[in-house]
Amino acid sequence: MTSEFISEQFDPGSLKKNTKDPRTLFGLIMSGIAGTFMVMAIIPLIIILLYLLIQGISSISPSVFIELPPPPMVEGGGFGNALLGTVIMVSIGALISVPIGILAAIFLSEYSGGQIANWIRFATNVLSGVPSIIIGVFAFGAIVLTFKTYSAWAGGFALSILMLPIIIRTTEEALKLVPQEVRQASVGIGANDFQTVLFVVMPAAIPAILTGVTLAIARAAGDTAALLFTALFTQFWPNWENKLAEPTASLAVLVYNFAIVPFKNQQALAWAAAFILVLLVLLTSIISRLATSKRQF
Secondary structure, three states: OHHHHHHOOHHHHHHHHHHHHHHHHHHHHHHHHHHHHHHHHHHHHHHHHHHHHHHHHHHHHHHHHHOOOOOOOOOOOHHHHHHHHHHHHHHHHHHHHHHHHHHHHHHHHHHHOOHHHHHHHHHHHHHHHOOOHHHHHHHHHHHHHHOOOOOOHHHOOOOOHHHHHHHHHHHHHHHHHEEEEEEEEHOOOOOOHHHHHHHHHHHHHHHHHHHHHHHHHHHHHOOHHHHHHHOOOOOOOOOOOOOOOOOOOOOHHHHHHHHOOOOOOHHHHHHHHHHHHHHHHHHHHHHHHHHHHHHOO
């Protein structure tokens, strides 16, 4: 009986008959359509990466990471100051937004409920939809006009506002993924609410929290509008002696400035910087995927 059943299941004739079944045929067609649209979704990314590589490969060399941007019509140079400025301002934004975002998410997930939490979530969703140029204008009025100078601190402040709603939303969802049984078991052995959150819930949710943080960093690293109003741009290295309280270069603004000039050497450098910027965003996305794959729950 078993051998006959197996022979029927793997009989090529029966497989051919199954493909003629309307439901099976419909499933195959829909799978083909889904696969086609999946390929169509990936194609733009591949085209962008290839186009940026083709346009900027001639300018990519070890020297571009350590040299300053060149003047018009002068060969050589690089975007070392812009790369360093991007790292500095994204780091400042992360130092501001990550603690605030994680603590806000813990409050929403573990301690708050009802209308207050709903209004906070609504405000977070609205903030995530605010255009970055509006955030740049706000940071310009709050920081630049107050201290009377463009600076890396103003740029980092603007980027922190961009990062904050992403961190809050992803961290709250990460905390909700931890089963309630884990919290109940912690309380059952004598831990209070604070100890449960700090030593049980947070370690279990760290991979998913890291995913949100890396996505927020990728979002901030590629933004231009907010930095145009706050950090502006400079051809020089960040001034540590002045405590970064002066205009600071960034990759995104360098691409914007050099891509619209009529000088070939600066245009080529803009293509190279754009390719590196996309690679940085792609790298953070890969890191977020790896962190998610190690999730415990």
